[in-house]
Amino acid sequence: MSQCIALIGAGPSLDYCTAEILTLHERGAVFLVADSVAAGFQKLYPQIAIVVFTVELRRHNYLQRLSTRGIHPIQVMAYQRAAARNLPRGKNVITMRFKLLGEDSDFPALYSPGTVLGVMLSYAVAASGSIEHPQPLAEIHILGADFAYIDNQVYSRSILPHAPERTRLTTHETWQYEMALKKTGGVVMKHGHAIRTAFELMQARENMRAYLTRVPATVQIIEYSPLGLDTARVAKRVPQHP
Secondary structure: OOEEEEEEOOOHHHHHOHHHHHHHHHOOOEEEEEHHHHHHHHHHOOOOOEEEEEOOOOOOHHHHOOOOOOOOOEEEEEEOOOOHHHOOOOOOEEEEEEEEOOOOOOOOEEOOOOOHHHHHHHHHHHHOEOOOOEOOOEEEEEEOOOOOOHHHOOOOOOOOOOOOOOOOOOOOOHHHHHHHHHHOOEEEEEOOEEEEEOHHHHHHHHHHHHHHOOOOOOEEEEEOOOOOOOOOOOEEOOOOOO
């Protein structure tokens, strides 16, 4: 039986992956969730235990929105330099630390291509055995990895308490949208169409594509996003949106 890990990014296409998320849960997958979508994911799928990843140093309200009263403990993997006061606290919270490759400390070292999704990928690959000594079979499923501002919307936001369940892009923080547009200076080509995105996301995507060339073929990587990593090393699947 293969080890199964699901990486949950914060791209808008995540809204179309309900069937895949539930199927992966039934298969016993381990869910690694990006910080900015963790509270929303927890709200929609309270039955799923999650490991929340954050690489930020400053406080983010979406981490404070995580419920500590759920049926599962919240596991948080936080960058070693993040202040403890900025992280969720409570009896139902388990916080672990990591460092980035090249930094000094005794914490596990993870590779960062410039986005939290890439750090999660590095962790998933390590959990599947080292690059030099991989496990015989492992699957990494990547959902919500859009690397673009689809339809000129904010890349990722949290669900507000009063928002409809599937409306992840509803937010009071309109300045985030303005910031996103200011940072949107590049395009990614897909089937002859130019998709607007930020230089930061473009570079992170290229870094992750390069990283995947070192991952052994015994680790099967599958993605469900309309743009995603879009490389021959990664199998593409279309979400079964009802």
